Amino acid sequence: MEFPDDLKYSREHEWVLVEGNVATVGITAFAEEQLGDVVFVELPAVGDKVTKDEAMGVVESVKAVSDVYAPISGTVLEVNDDLPENTELVNEDPYGDGWMVKIELSDVTDLEELMNAADYEAFVQEQQE
Amino acid sequence: MKHTPLYAAHRALGARLVEFAGWEMPVQYRGILDEHNAVRTRAGLFDVSHMGEIELRGAGALAACQMATANDVGRLADGRAQYSLLLEPSGGIVDDVIVHRIHAERLMICVNASNRDKDFAYLGEHARGADVVDVSDETALLALQGPRATQILHRLTDAPLGSLPRFAFVDGVVAGRRALIAHTGYTGEDGWELYCAAGDAVTLWDALLSAGAGDGLIPAGLGARDTLRLEAALPLYGHELGADTTPFEARLGWVVRLDKGDFVGRAALREAKAHGLRRCLVGIETTAAGIPRADYALLRDGARVGHVTSGTKSPTLGKGIGLGYVDPAVSGIGTPLAVEIRGRAVDATVVRVPFYRSQALATA
Numbered sequence: 001m002e003f004p005d006d007l008k009y010s011r012e013h014e015w016v017l018v019e020g021n022v023a024t025v026g027i028t029a030f031a032e033e034q035l036g037d038v039v040f041v042e043l044p045a046v047g048d049k050v051t052k053d054e055a056m057g058v059v060e061s062v063k064a065v066s067d068v069y070a071p072i073s074g075t076v077l078e079v080n081d082d083l084p085e086n087t088e089l090v091n092e093d094p095y096g097d098g099w100m101v102k103i104e105l106s107d108v109t110d111l112e113e114l115m116n117a118a119d120y121e122a123f124v125q126e127q128q129e
Numbered sequence: 130m131k132h133t134p135l136y137a138a139h140r141a142l143g144a145r146l147v148e149f150a151g152w153e154m155p156v157q158y159r160g161i162l163d164e165h166n167a168v169r170t171r172a173g174l175f176d177v178s179h180m181g182e183i184e185l186r187g188a189g190a191l192a193a194c195q196m197a198t199a200n201d202v203g204r205l206a207d208g209r210a211q212y213s214l215l216l217e218p219s220g221g222i223v224d225d226v227i228v229h230r231i232h233a234e235r236l237m238i239c240v241n242a243s244n245r246d247k248d249f250a251y252l253g254e255h256a257r258g259a260d261v262v263d264v265s266d267e268t269a270l271l272a273l274q275g276p277r278a279t280q281i282l283h284r285l286t287d288a289p290l291g292s293l294p295r296f297a298f299v300d301g302v303v304a305g306r307r308a309l310i311a312h313t314g315y316t317g318e319d320g321w322e323l324y325c326a327a328g329d330a331v332t333l334w335d336a337l338l339s340a341g342a343g344d345g346l347i348p349a350g351l352g353a354r355d356t357l358r359l360e361a362a363l364p365l366y367g368h369e370l371g372a373d374t375t376p377f378e379a380r381l382g383w384v385v386r387l388d389k390g391d392f393v394g395r396a397a398l399r400e401a402k403a404h405g406l407r408r409c410l411v412g413i414e415t416t417a418a419g420i421p422r423a424d425y426a427l428l429r430d431g432a433r434v435g436h437v438t439s440g441t442k443s444p445t446l447g448k449g450i451g452l453g454y455v456d457p458a459v460s461g462i463g464t465p466l467a468v469e470i471r472g473r474a475v476d477a478t479v480v481r482v483p484f485y486r487s488q489a490l491a492t493a
């Protein structure tokens with residue numbers, strides 16, 4: 001399982017790629033593996049405000065409905081328009097083409113609460129015990 | 130948690146295991162969509178050994194079965210099975226089952242895993258005159274389903290598969306082991322269910338996977354089993370069926386033979402029939418983006434008219450499908466409804482069921 005070094009991670013299994021004041025967010029390989037085949041994705045709209053640790057979207061697998069949480073607060077700049085028609089991208093490339101939203105950070109200190117790759121990997125090991 | 134004889138095999142295959150009715154069972158191996166697709170286009174092999182098998186034996190077995198089940202076992206010849214229901218005296222459903230008439234003094238009833246103990250007690254009480262024997266622990270059950278199932282099974286048995294219509298079964302030998310070979314299934318595809326001794330399950334499982342490898346046979350789990358049966362609009366106890374549902378509401382009026390003679394629940398159902406339906410089971414498809422799920426409300430012009438009992442995104446059709454109970458007034462094919470999904474009304478339509486019909490099964 002992959003834990004890319006250049007990303008930060010939330011306890012709800014979202015990843016964050018930080019570029020200046022913009023955060024790209026998706027769900028991690030652990031999350032997609034737990035979900036199984038993703039069949040439906042509901043994303044916020046461009047311009048929506050999202051709040052750290054609150055649900056901002058939904059990802060559905062064949063059997064279950066799961067919330068996607070905002071790992072940081074801000075305003076939605078862009079959403080992955082390819083995703084609703086190609087939900088398998090979340091399973092096939094969770095850190096790449098399976099990206100979900102780009103958010104303009106409203107508070108850069110939100111990032112400090114996220115984990116680095118090593119800590120997230122340890123966190124995942126704990127979940128599996 | 131309980132394990133079937135194939136537990137080690139599932140782990141070796143890397144199955145994702147989940148708890149179901151007190152059993153640790155494979156929900157998927159490589160993925161639900163892959164497994165679903167395999168059953169629809171090639172073949173899939175399911176371990177459903179968690180299900181129960183209860184036999185009624187003795188001179189009184191046939192009569193006892195008639196009293197304890199809603200369908201008419203009098204219409205069965207030896208070597209024939211039928212879908213049936215165990216009913217409460219009130220007409221509510223205790224379980225949906227398959228009754229196999231081995232001969233007049235021996236009937237084998239395949240029951241849902243979640244209802245095994247309840248059904249055993251029920252039969253003890255209502256199947257008077259028969260010896261009621263729970264053989265579940267000694268019996269394993271494998272389901273080989275899909276358009277290529279028959280050709281795969283042919284390689285492992287001399288049983289006359291071609292002369293067994295749907296719901297017929299024969300006592301035969303598969304991969305050198307004794308098995309009751311039944312032309313039944315719960316996937317909406319052609320296929321076979323093999324009842325064997327628990328100790329022979331691994332041999333049969335391995336032999337089938339091996340014999341079917343060239344045809345693309347793969348193991349399939351409970352996740353795919355659910356999406357397959359839902360596309361075929363087959364009910365699932367605990368969702369479409371329960372103690373508070375009657376057969377007529379569940380579109381199972383055809384299973385109930387009110388004129389066959391007395392049986393548990395008959396009087397209540399006669400009355401129910403006279404009063405008409407208070408609700409009925411329909412199939413729905415969403416026409417906007419969204420997936421119906423169990424317990425979501427069904428709306429008509431903003432008012433609640435029912436609820437979803439099972440729902441998913443149909444892998445074969447690519448749209449949201451579901452079964453649900455609604456007010457009979459809005460149950461007509463083509464009625465526009467909405468599914469309440471996370472507070473929003475998502476457009477849906479009442480459609481004809483099954484959602485999917487297999488060509489191969491139609492000609493099986």
